[in-house]
Amino acid sequence: MESAQGRITPSKRRTIVRSVLALGLALACVSAVKREDFKTCSQSGFCTRNRAYADIAKENPQWASPFQLNPSSLRLSNGVLTGDLINVQEDKQPSDKPALAFELHLLDTDAARVRINERNPIQPRYDGVQDTVLIKPYGHATEGSYQKLSKDENGVLTIQYGAQNQNTVRISSAPFKVEFLVNGVPTVLLNDEGLLRFERLRNKEEPKVEEEGEKQEEETSSDPLVEQNAGGNDIEIAIEKSELEKKLEENLWEERFKEFTDSKPRGPESFGMDITFSGINHVYGIPEHASSLSLKATRGPDAPYTEPYRLYNLDVFEYEGDNPMALYGSVPFMLGHSKNSTAAVFWMNAAETWIDVEKSPEDKNGGILSWIKSKKAVHPAATKTHWISEAGVLDLFVFLGPTHRDIFRQYASLVGTTALPQAFSIAYHQCRWNYNNQKDVAEVDAGFDEHDIPYDVLWLDIEHTNGKRYFTWDEAKFPNPTEMQESLSSKGRKMVTIIDPHIKKDGDYYVSKEGADLDVYIKNKDASSDFDGWCWPGSSQWIDFYNPKARDWWASQFSYDKYIGSTRSLFTWNDMNEPSVFSGPEITIPKDVIHYGNVEHRNVHNLYGTMFHSATAQGLTHRNETNQRPFVLSRAFFAGTQRFGAIWTGDNVASWEHLELASPMLLTIGLSGIPFSGADVGGFFGNPDAELLTRWYQAGIYYPFFRAHAHLDSKRREPWLFGEPYTTQIREAIRTRYTLLPFWYTLFQEASVEGTPIIRPMFTEFPEDEAVFGMDDQYMVGDAILVKPVVKSAVVRSNVYFAGKEKWFDIKDYSVEQGPGFKDIDSPADKIPVYQRAGTIVPKRERPRRSSKAMENDPFTLVIALDSKGEASGRLYLDDGESFNYEKGDYILREFKVSKGVLSSRKVESAVPASSGESSFAEKAGGLRIERIVILGATTPLTNVTVGDRTVQVNCAQVGGSYVCTVKEPQVAVGKDFDLSFA
Template identity: 40%
Template sequence: MNTNKQTAGLRLVVVGVVLAVVLMTTLFHSTFAMDKSKFENCDQKGFCKRLRGSKKSSYIISSQKVENGVFTATLENKEEGSTFDPLTLVIESYENGIFRMKIQEKVDAGVTLKNRYNVKDVIVDSVAKVPISESKQNVLTNGNSDLVLENRDDGFKITFKVNGEDVIVFNEKNLLVVENVLREKNENYDGESALGMDFTYVGSTNLYGLPERAMRLSLPPTKDADNNILTEPYRLYNLDIFEYELNNPIGLYGVIPLLYGITSKSAAGVFVLNPSETFVDIIGGSQYSSHWISETGVLDVFFLPGPSPKSIAKQMAYLTGTAPLPQRFSLGHHQCRWNYKDEEDVRNVNQKFDEYDIPYDVLWLDIEHTDGKKYFTWDSHTFPTPKRMQEDLASKGRKMVTISDPHIKRENGYFVHDEATRNGYYVKNSDGTADYEGHCWPGSSSWLDYINPVVREYYADLYSFSKYEGSTENLYTWIDMNEPSVFSGPEITMDKNALHHGDLRHREVHNMYGFYQSVATNLGHIKRRNGEDRPFILTRSLFAGSQRYVAKWTGDNMAEWSHLDIAQPMILALSISGMPFVGADVGGFFGNPEEELLVRWYQVGAFYPFFRAHAHIETKRREPWLFGDHNTQLIRKAIARRYTLLPLYYTIAFESMLTGEPYVRPLFMEYPNDATTFNVDDSFLVGTDLLVKPVVQKGASDILVYLPRGVWYDYETGQKFDAGRGKNVSIATSLDLSIPVFQRGGSILPTQQRLRRSSQQMVKDPFTLTVALNRKGEALGTLYLDDGSTFNYRNGDYVYRQFSFSNNELKAVKGDISPLILNTRSNTVDSNQNRKVDNIIERIVIYGASKPSSISLQYASHDGVDLLMSPEFTFENNVLTIRKPQIPITADFVLKLN
């Protein structure tokens, strides 16, 4: 027997089987290309159909009291012949004017209905309750917020008031329903404990939130003012929808149940803490209202008082946590496709980036890198030396990411499957007698039960270097298909009657499954290096609170202009709902983008918080150098622009960790009194100071950009635009000119202008400050620096600088983080900065200044000697450039224009 021939033959058979499985699952999956018949609507859901109809209640408040700072009451249904039992109403208050309302069945001895799941692990431990006071009868007070309780003839309502003004009314339409049939869970369980409720947003016709879906940012009504149905309600149910349809209210991969309204005077919202399947109608009219219908769970609502959109972002972060400071490399350019086929392919791609002088930080591997879709393994034929491969990337300051989906291949001898089976770590079938089984990429699969904290610890340990052989400290993780996606399941997901830890049905925790995998993966990354490095993990599925553990992308988009357009509102909806580290696949996942579309996508993708190019296995290769020299240079220019702005993005990320404000944001977040901004979602702000207008139409040579009030400058040229109180301006935007980007007058931006292979190689590079003056001749800015990877900043190992310009003087001082901190009890950042760095400021560019006769610069050197200099400068096209001032970045200085 020829052993070599036999081995080669076996390899061919294995490769053939793998290809057959890939083809089979790809074809199987592609049959669901937004086939609406595969996904159910409200009428097909018993609980939704019942409660969306005319079902109303007539509850009134009785037996109310405030005890130990908590309000409790009984809700009695006065409707004749009603089958609804009395309910318990509990209202608590928190810092920042937040109220929390819970309504459940009133059962003997205060015991609530057994089968109602109270959500854990989403609200952070650091939130602080404050005692409710009754300023007068039926008025509950919490700072500037009040809840006014009122019994009407047809039922009660609760009015949420902020600063004395009505902002939200609960139960104005009497749609409160708590179905309380005390029936044991069984195979036929279908929503006997459904919930319904309504909120009216006083004076608001612009509602935002409810991600994730491919919709415009300001959500259109699903019913008109007369309750006539316009569309399906918005669905909150994590699903893997292949080739999703635009402008469809169906939910996609993630759920954040936040919905808020704004007017030119106020903003206020509700956060509904329920992970079960939920439908939300938005009813139009002179002021919008919402009707929420959940399959099960507890009616648990937080009232967020605003009074501005930015305040709501902070209040949501106060409750569910801020996104941690990411590693600096993760803010760079990521290169991915399904799949880089072997180590030689990886080497070639890595070398080509250097050959074409295009920076990038991370190369990604999809499912084909594994041994037969068995996660935490490598294909020994295509990736025989994974450690060496990672070390090669690391030698140029680069990282690698591999994928780890939640489905586990049911194959004896696969260590994860064997251990999960032996220890009972899988989700169980509906009667609890066996492991739940379904089909996904590996074929027959089971799913780890991340709801179980023991399983989360087990999964975390799989990321240890001893368990995950071939992994190194330069390898990070992508968790996909975690809605969870089950090809053979109802609606391509898990059976709702599958059984989780604690006797929980999947229907009760569905939208949190991906959340808990994120928790476990994050823990694994922290444990593998004993807490030395910050994790980097990307997820597709999420719930409120996921931002504490992972970054997010918008899923399997398409290489079409319409998907480039919709990416902005999708990213903004996630950003304003608490998930700031987010992006969309550059170029589109499905299909082959035409050259112009690809270039345009890079031009805007360079401003996404998470900047990754990605493509489907069946698409043509689309690395940046494959589209002709001219397009390669345009893509290179776009990517290079991102790297010059890395200091700004890193500073924004640090400040976001403290404040809860998103990295990118809609215009209305910074200009809430300008009603024109309420419907602008085709441009966005990076922090407060850069306005980006994507070009999303083929062949565009010019474009209208709305500039809010104040002075704006072309970011590249310094051309000045006085927007008055806000106006549209027409901007030339040929492909060569890139997309319009403006710097706000009144800002100072830190940049690094030297092009390197990766962000790690920029660490010691000098800085350029770009100062854009407002009408008063003033500007402010900040810069944050640390080691880029560890948690040492918590002990003060960082630099935070504040720059200001006024009275023709530019000053730099140590920045004070204390005004930024959202919650002192959760803050782990030492305000005493002690990091030593050698970076210098090599150039200062000032937009809006007059030409000086001379410039003087004074600062203290490292040895404490005051230095006085007269740096060189030029003044061209109304732009003042100060060259080579060579100021240490940590030096306090005064630069004066004379």
């Protein structure tokens, strides 16, 4: 076979086979990630060059950016400012044409976009990320919504914009700098530190054959620089380049890592720029990293990390905690928050990217003396970040809020919201690598029924296939897959099978042959042959999803007449789509392989998994004439992935550390626009003991995607296998998830419309409480439920922070805690601290069933937690849980409110007209009843509850300093208006 490194000899083939087998063994046995398989910044040429540039700037007190805007070139029209950007160190001659084009776009969402690109490059720089990531053309601000305020003698242009004219952008010409201000306060600053650097595409210079005299001259004058003396005469002096200056020229045209060579045929084309969050000490986002929610510093005194955060999708099994290493997904979105401001940026680039973070505390010690000495104003606290990408164009969006919800909405308007999933997919999933055969599947399924534990989906990993040939079945192990799926479906359950992007190279395998005939595989660097690498099937090829023909062909593979043995209750798991290549550099595909349109892989690496995810979702949607929503899980992700399905945090470990890591990782991913995410419950590698597994289930029921998964060589750990009391404790946890499914589904609908995270860091709900800004060991589910996982062994008391000035109610026993402040809370083996926030209403279904499908006609319970004013509110969303009919308005969305002793239910009006006819979901389900209303926080017992002229039964009991009152059978329907009065 051919590889990016040339023809593989039989000897090298044997070496690769041994390496692949060794990797399989390592997957089962290694106790920590093999760091040497993955680059550090010092092993990445463009990261080294740009970081050295930052060091040079920092070491030079007089440093100023060499970039300048030509003031006379600036033009503002229809919300777009354009101009010429000049590097005065490179564009030295007046006749030189400006090399770079600067654009500032003011958007109708109050966001802004900044672009910098070469005007006339020797070959086009890749600029196609926007075509995949952005959902539709955005609108620019209208002429009347912004105002050109001034352009002073120094070329500083100021523009005021935003719906309330609250935002200002100030562009300085020399040196070039862009400042975004909110209500006159600087918030996001671009190139404030002068780290903008842009490697223009160039022709490679061949080494010069030197004459003897030239060689002698070089020896006497090593690197001549011209400097002026006091008298104005030019003096040529020889200055040896510093070590930092030498780094600026490293690995420009070729780069080696271990035994791999990156040919870099286009040469250096990286760029970097600093972005400062002024007045902000906490920044969040840029997943995926096994690190804290509030990002730690990588530069500056006492920085916890020395490496930048890396965004480069990689297969890093058993990843380490507290580490900025790259993992499976990349979203270059960062949000900054302080008590006074919230802002975010989206660096829209899919090439390898590194990000340094430096914290600058407020200068409180120098005071007036410091100002007298420096003649500079006292600086507020700030977080300085340095973004470095290998290729493409500089394309940056800035969001100024002013609230978190505003930012989520602005960001989602560009990259899309999460797809509303099928209802089953937010319930419990049972998976391992691998369930052995059809008999094993039946026994596991029966085990859930025998132990009265609900679940919705059973998963099959790679061993279910015929020799790792996707879309096939091992006929000896799974002789009748249709019958197997129909058996599960009869109980309302589904099945998921794994399908990866590597295709076994086999002329007798129909998928392999069709792909070759259609010419839809990624090409080697010379584009003359298909790239061939190693993955689970052995010699494999990778689908080029940048080829429109490939995407449509791949989608067609999911039709029932091609994927034999599939049914409408079978869904898909996209794994290994970073892409993972066992024989490649950093266990991924070489950067210099070629995609459709002669695009180098280095430009689109972080988008590959999303393209695969998208094509698979397209296939599952188009296979049906019944309008069924897809469900696809992906391991790799990028901005926009949320439009196609769920993701998870990859190959974690059965350890307390990884249980603890799951919360900040999922919170970070959700903040960055991908709310449907989870972590493998129990840990993928290794064998959890009963305590760890139980605690993980208790935490996992509050992950948006709730799946247990285990490695091939791990011991079986279905929820009942550890015996009592653990079976009961796990059953109770899973049942809790099922009772809350109406609440979860409502949150998913909100996320699909507004772009809000489903699980939320505390600071998004309590933005002025500085105690929660760095908190990631507890979080909110929506705005109503507080969760504090137990992540250490033998813990029976948990220190919980109750934010705000209202009460919090334990969701099990309704005991009350008063905020604000920390309090030690009992967390015995059968529960973790979970509290409902005063002022909220949570819809539930409380009848245990074997699956979520079996619950769809069950009645509802409303749990009302009254605040200090006696008020509360909440919503309930329902649709058929399966089709796209909700897009036609066929759904129920009710708003419940308590005010002045009256609980009201009103329809939230839809912008889409509802479908007509008695068969519509809204008409059929609207009559489902509310069987119970639980009122928490009543100051006195309720004695008189009425609906219209009817009196309704109510029972009250005192819990702590307030009352819990239960209204049974109020005889009201979930889809109808009503008013329930209580006194």
